[in-house]
Amino acid sequence: MAEPSKQEKTAVVDDGIDVGVSRLTEEKIQSVINSVIDNETGVRLKTYVETCIHCGLCSEACHYYLSHDKDPHYSPVGKVKQTIWEMIRKKGRVSPEFIRQAAIIAHTQCNLCKRCAQYCPFGIDIAYMMSIVRRIIHRLGVTPLYIQDTAHSHSVTMNQMWVKGDEWPDTLQWQEEEAQAEIPDLRIPLEKEGADIMYSVIAPEPKFQAQLLYQAAVIMHVAGVDWTMPASVGWDNSDMAMYTGDNEIMGRIKRAHFETAERLKVKKIVMGECGHAFRSVYDMGNRWLGWSMPPFTIVHAIEFYYDLIKAGRIQIARKFKPPVTLHDPCNVVRGAGLGEKARYVAHALCETVIEMYPNREHNYCCCAGGGVINTGPPFKMARVEGNRVKAEQLFETKTKGAEVLIAPCHNCHSGLEDIVHHYEIGLEIKFFSDIIYEVMEKPA
Amino acid sequence: MHSFYNFVSGPLAWIAFLLFIGGSIFRIGRMLVLVAQKEPFIFTYMSWRYSFRSILHWIVPFATVNWRRQPVLTVVTFAFHLCLLAVPVFLLAHAVLWEDSFGIRWWSLPDTLADTLTVIVILGAVFFLVRRITRPEVRFVTSASDYVILAIVSAPFITGFLAYHQWFAYPLMMGLHVLAGDIMLAAIPFTRLSHMIFSPFTRAYMGSEFGKVRHARDW
Amino acid sequence: MADPQSWDWETREKKIPLDAWKTEYRWVEEPYASPDGEKVAAVVNVDEGEFTVCVNGEAWGETVFDKIWHLRFSPDGRLTALVNEMGEWTMAIDGEAWENKFGYIWEPHYSADGSGIAAAVQQDMQYAMVLNGEPWETMFANMTYFALSPDGRHTAGAVQVVDVDSGEIHKFQEGTFTAALDGNAWDTRFVNVWNLAISPDGVHLAAEVRLNLYDYTIAVDGVPWDARYQTVWAPVFHPLTGGVVAPVREKGAWTLAQDGKPLWKRTFVQLWQQMFSPDGQRIAAIVAPKYGRWTVAVDGEPWPATFGKLVTDAVFSPDGRKVAALAKDGETFRVVVDGQPWSDAWDMAWKPVFGPDGKDVVAKVEKDHRYTYSLNNRVWRGTADAAWDPVFSPDGTRLLLRTVESGQYVRRVVPVSEMAG
Ligand code: SF4
Ligand code: SF4
């Protein structure tokens, strides 16, 4: 493997893309593109392509564009031009090299954050068009390796991280035992049919961040919530298949998730602090399965904490001292309007909350979302350099005094970690649950 | 020359109107049929309230973040589009035609005002042209058709302006003016000018998705 | 199943106090009632890291376990749980642990008559099924889906037979999974294998398979159907003919196929959980006839009534003539019988239960955390803090109701004629 030189930044080595491209023929490309466009798209794609007046007004919505000194290749419409427009214009007759570039653009230069839809006067949904490109890339077998591997994990284990059937309940029981050292009668109730709430998480929690399960259990216990977690598949709400365009696997894992809630006879699904999982459960996976809205009320952690604090079910012993700032994750703020509730929670927990600008629906994406962080090390710099504006935004907030950055989304969390580190911003990044656990009243 | 004028303002105008109205109805109809056939789920999410909430924000100057970020463009684009609609419909000379042809009467613009509006449209077109050429992010996504539609839109105004001031051969200009108008009308449903027809729908859909499902603002 | 003929259908009411347990143990977990209603049990914590099960107030056998979970009565009335002793896991039945111990054990399965109790086990990072205490002879690198045959004598799993490291996507795409019946793996390799079904005679195994990243079909005994689909859902065997029926997706729409041939004429936005009537004559499935609307289709004909949120827990009457299910609109559930929704809406409802002649239908229901029963759309007068599914007496004239009320477990026998009053 040759070291990619600085000049040719796009010539990254990714076995998923490279091997995939090497197997392509022009006929295959053409038949796949046309089959996706003819059979899987409809009036949206057509109208978006025909209505766009090439005005470029969406450009400044995109953090990639802003971070690359307004290089038009990175503007939302610029990315569409380099991908789906060409595919449509040439009726699918594009080269394998073109497909390689399309895979890189769709998978690593767009977070599907939909900020541009708020800037286009016509509300043209560029993120949707990028998902169509990803679908084509999937059907051509050119998906970047890391995220493809994750999609495989979903297909085998119904979770994101190859967590095996035994490892999941085992981890919960281990966390339960740990937590019992602090609160002796604490339980993580497994398979408790008829509980009010099923709590679902993403696989990185049992795999790498078991303390989050611990914290959740303590919060549930203190708040006296009637909750349960499944010991079968269906516990993981994450979904990278949604981002690779493998809709069939997306549907399969969402079905497992919803049917587990059905089986456990719960009333609501509460999910951890994750943005893309929310989008998958609330907006994407359910639709593919035929549910116009999810069959169960989905409560994102932000809203759950909001409800608990508002109802006085958890009490704050002493507020969090260091000044915090709040990152609005696109998938739950632009995607579910939880911005105000996030602020309520932040103010309830912390002494000082310093706003970053822009914020709420207009916040800049972390550049990790939309599966971009899941394309792994080959594209790490693409997303770190692709989000200089985030660094500037954070830096400005830091100069106003912020010391801690709350990022209530797993992908944001990891993505911001890389940005804070690379640009040496010096902010500590926390989940809401980290802070709640720290400041809440717990049984002595 | 007279027969040319009669032709463009007579049969050709009828054809243009037919193409415009028929074409627009056809395109909207086809869009709705396509939705029903291929993406019927879209209807599930449509909401009048959120459609209009979104459309309203976007048709008011400076009511959205992006309009505020681009003050010059916002002023130009609103002035351009407003004048673009107002002049053909309310110009006195047109109002007479409206009455003659369709028996509809309405309020009309004084000629001098209409002249100013025409100039605004022409200047607006120049602004868009310059913007297209000079702004990298616009230029990058510009195709030949973008210049063509700009020409199609500005032609009736330029010719109308020239005719009104009688700077060149008036009868020829008049004929060209009407011809340009015919072309523009007929082109609306079949070129990118169709954003005039489709933008309320795309906006309404995005507005509904944002309002009803995402509980967020799309402006 | 333990013979309900022999159960006590005479005594109107029996009570077992539960509150006292709380004083005896550090904590008491949620109780479970036996099918015949004579026993109630809960996992209880004796001391730090010491657990037992309290059954009708008595401790469960001699052994105190380090951890107990997944306490359930098997259909034949034996009390089972997954237990940990000295760092090793196994299943305990009526207080007796299986002799074989494992690194981990999970997802117990019970055959309808209770004779077969199976679970997935892991030992030294190798996986297998265990049936009535005996694990397969062959272990596999991974096992993801599990099945127990209807007669309780065979087990199956989706197993990984080719090692693949994470990141080896192309090797994975060549196929590393297959299915194993009683530990004997098929020769064929698939990219994925999901949702297995074992034939009623225990000889055949069917599964959903993915042949590459895009083509799905059903494989029976390792042989995939000729037809390829955009995707498929879980297959079931015809109870008498042995044919295999599965929902399949083509051109973006779902229909039902048998042995690779279309079975139903019309297509649906969604179709799953197909089931045969007990005599095998009819098939019902949960379907979405249009986007966002759900109902039940019987032999391809959807009920006219559709529901917005969810349809679940469909069940045939014993004579196969009726179908009942639960439907959710907004946040509330209703029982629906043959397309007719009952009038009362509940915060939660449980799978409807038919009487032996199919005339009566009863379901456990709950509103505001109070549980009760609804029989033929009429609500029982009592309410409870907890309840279990109702059971009809073999002659269909009485109902066994098992509840918890004011800290007491109550076993009631109520004549069907008295239920609504
Ligand atoms: S990253 Fe966000 S703003 Fe940029 S093109 Fe993609 S969806 Fe639009
Ligand atoms: S703002 Fe909208 S119309 Fe303008 S270029 Fe972008 S997508 Fe096209």
Ligand code: SF4
């Ligand atoms: S990772 Fe976070 S900020 Fe980025 S797209 Fe997802 S939710 Fe948005």
